[in-house]
Amino acid sequence: MLILELYVFVLAAFVGYMVITKVPPLLHTPLMSATNAISGISLVGSMVAAGSRHGSLATALGFIAVVCATTNIVGGFLITDRMLKMFRAKDSHAAPAKKG
Amino acid sequence: MRDQITEFSYLAASVLFILGLKSLTHPDRARRGMQQAAVGMLLAVCGTLLKHSIIDYRWIFIGLVLGVLIGYPLGMWVPTTALPQRIAASLSFGALASTLVGISEYHAVYHGGEGTIAPARMAALGFEVLLGALTVTGALMAFGKLQELLPSRPITYRGQNLVNIALFGVGVVLLVTCIASPASAWAFYSMIGVAAIVGVLMVIPIGGADMPVVVALLNSYCGLAASATGFALGNSILIICGALDGASGFLLSILMSKAMNRSFANVLFGAFGGTQPAAASGGGTALPVRAISAEDAAIQLAYAQRVIIIPGYGMAVAQAQHTVRELAELIERRGGEVKYAIHPVAGRMPGHMNVLLAEANVPYDRLYDMDEINGEFPQTDVALVIGANDVVNPAAREDPSSPIYGMPILDADKAKHVIVLKRGMAAGFAGIENVLFHAPATSMLFGDAKSSLTKLVSEVKSA
Structure with a gap:
């Protein structure tokens, strides 16, 4: 079981590395907020902790975790979208000089 | 059946996340891709609600609603100038x-009486809370520095590194204790405490200019903590997303350190510029400086054929990006060509300048990376440096005794004329004298970046 999980981790890290090396410096800030939103997936674990009735402390901690993770997901995706909306190539004053 | 639906939603979400990150390789496709990733997130959350282990939905829903209520303003209302601290x-x-x-x-197992935790799972749990707690306090300190609630100069004391390393060692010993005997709750909880303290002490000695590396590094830790959660819960999507986040943060921190010609260790333990600022700024005042008036600077810009603008943190502080764009448009209307040269570590986070300029409607194909534009400086009439300092210091190329020697810089000094917008003659963040400011081709336009630019705009208009 553990070895399977290690496979998943190593391969995912590898894919992540390959994909992210291709992200231009232009978009490094959106990249950070995007990965931040995506890592809000810990909500999945938080929901289980908040809803499993393992005593009131476990529920309370799970609840706070749900709030934190949801905040990150909602805020993260919204701010990423807001930023990406701002990146435009169109130039109204001069002919756009396309770069590779 | 229900479990299979859950697993399938996770699989779909993972694919959408990876495609979303892949879309970030091009600005035109990025928005669409990230919206798909958000759909993936929704799928994963809905899939989780079907899980058998969830019995009680009340707190989950209250938490989700509260999270949306807090997250919406954090996403929509935070100004772009506050992005570093927001991140x-x-x-x-x-x-x-x-x-x-x-x-x-941990609490559920040892206080709910469900038996014990196997060593492998305990190791995952241990890493999770160790990295987690360290990142919580570390990121809070970074937030405090970026928001200027805390002094952004490095806070140092003697034996600092020894204390940090010793504390980190204690943390590791406690982790090993936890894995060896998972039932020892004292070790588990004191490990969290130690990690939280290490987080604070690790970030406190790091100066504001090094923040891009720290933010990227904390991003990586945050991802690894999420991944460890996945190992502890046996949940693949957490492992995958954590790995993606960890890889991204790791890669960014490598790129940032490279752009400063420094190793991780040097950023984390170096406390750059913390020791000599007072002495340095007092000593080197003998060099000549040529001040220029806004009128003269405007004339140079108005008749320039090729202009390269070099923004730095000073532009962000003065919130001058809109005025910069206005000036650039004026020059272009008069027939000049304007490009922007962005140093990888300009500002307080990776890509900081790009976002600010994009916000001000500067088309992204005018923004050039260091390697793309450095060859063009010799043919440039005017290099306009706005609130940047160390990233244009030729000492990094020429003076082996300089603390920033070897750091890749923008070759602004090779332009025919250099105009530097600067508040005063104080040394840069790292406390290092900048040779560029004393070069014969350089003129200094003193004052707040925004008001200087406003003056330049009105002068260029009438020129």
Whole structure:
């Protein structure tokens, strides 16, 4: 079981590395907020902790975790979208000089 | 059946996340891709609601609603100038979620009387709370520095590194204790405490200019903590997303350190410029400086054929990006060509300048990376440096005794004329004298970046 999980981790890290090396410096800030939103997936674990009735402390901690993770997901995706909306190539004053 | 639906939603979400990140390789496709990733997130959350282990939905829904209520303003209303601290804060939230899930897990087993935790799972839990707690406090400190609640100069004391390393060692020993005997709750909880203290002490000695590396590094830790949560819960999507986040943060911190010609260790333990600022700024005042009036600077710009603008943190502080764009448009209307040269570590986070300029409607194909534009400086009539300092210091190329020697810089000094917008003659963040400011081709336009630019705009208009 553990070895399977290690496979998943190593391969995912590898894919992540390959994909992210291709992200231009232009978009490094959106990249950070995007990965931040995506890592809000810990909500999945938080929901289980908040809803499993393992005593009131476990529920309370799970609840706070749900709030934190949801905040990150909602805020993260919204701010990423807001930023990406701002990146435009169109130039109204001069002919756009396309770069590779 | 229900479990299969859950697993399938996770698989779909993972694919959408990876495609979303892949879309970030091009600005035109990025928005669409990230919206698909958000759909993936929704799928994963809905899939989780079907899980058998969830019995009680009340707190989950209250938490979700509360999270949306807090997240919406953080996403929509935070100004772009506050982005670095916004990202630091969200790293802290993310790590807090991982840490709390870890504690909740541990507590449920040892106080709910469900037997014991196997060593492998305990190791995962241990890493989760160790990295989590460290990131929570570390990111909070970074937030405090970026928001200027804390002094952004490095805070140092003698024997600092020894204390940090010793504390980190204690943390590791406690982790090993936990794995060896998972039932020893004291070790588990004191490990969290030690990690939280290490987080604070690790970030305190790091100066504001080094923040891009720290933010990227904390991003990586936050991802690894999420991944460890996945190992502890046996949940693949957490492992995958954590790995993606960890890889991205790791890669960014490598790129940032490279752009400063420094190793990780040097950023974390170096406390750059913390020791000599007072002495340095007092000593080197003998060199000549040529001040220029806004009128003269405007004439140079108005008749220039090729202009390269070099923005730095000073532009962000003065919130001058809109005025910069206005000036650039005026020059272009008069027939000049304007490009922007962006140093990888300009500002307080990776890509900081790009976002600010994009916000001000500067088309992204005018923004050039260091390697793309450095060859063009010799043919440039005017290099306009706005609130940047160390990233244009030729000492990094020429003076082996300089603390920033070897750092790749923008070759602004090779332009025919250089105009530097600067508040005063104080040394840069690192406390290093900048040779460029004393070069014969350089003129200094003193004053707040925004008001200087406003003056330039009106002068160029009438020129």
